[in-house]
Amino acid sequence: MTELKITAANFDNEILHSDKPILLDFYADWCGSCKMLAPMLHKIAEGKAVAKSVSYQPKSEIVAMVEGAR
Numbered sequence: 001m002t003e004l005k006i007t008a009a010n011f012d013n014e015i016l017h018s019d020k021p022i023l024l025d026f027y028a029d030w031c032g033s034c035k036m037l038a039p040m041l042h043k044i045a046e047g048k049a050v051a052k053s054v055s056y057q058p059k060s061e062i063v064a065m066v067e068g069a070r
Contacts, residue, residue: 006054008061014052021049024066026056 006014006024015022023045027034038053045051054062 004052006052006062008065011062011065018050023049023051025051025053026063026066027053028056 004010004014015024023041025034025038025041027038042051056063
């Protein structure tokens with residue numbers, strides 16, 4: 001199963017209006033620590049929440065949404 005990519009267009013529906021708790025993981029492709037932590041975060045969420053990943057791009061609309069600049 002392919003994981004749904006979280007974007008500014010689907011953020012409200014997938015995150016804010018989710019009927020389950022969400023563990024939102026911001027990552028960067030170049031970040032070694034992000035790659036190491038991702039499996040652990042998904043395991044922590046297992047059975048308790050839904051783990052979603054967001055590619056972190058500074059100044060992106062989705063980062064502004066989460067930081068409250070929307």
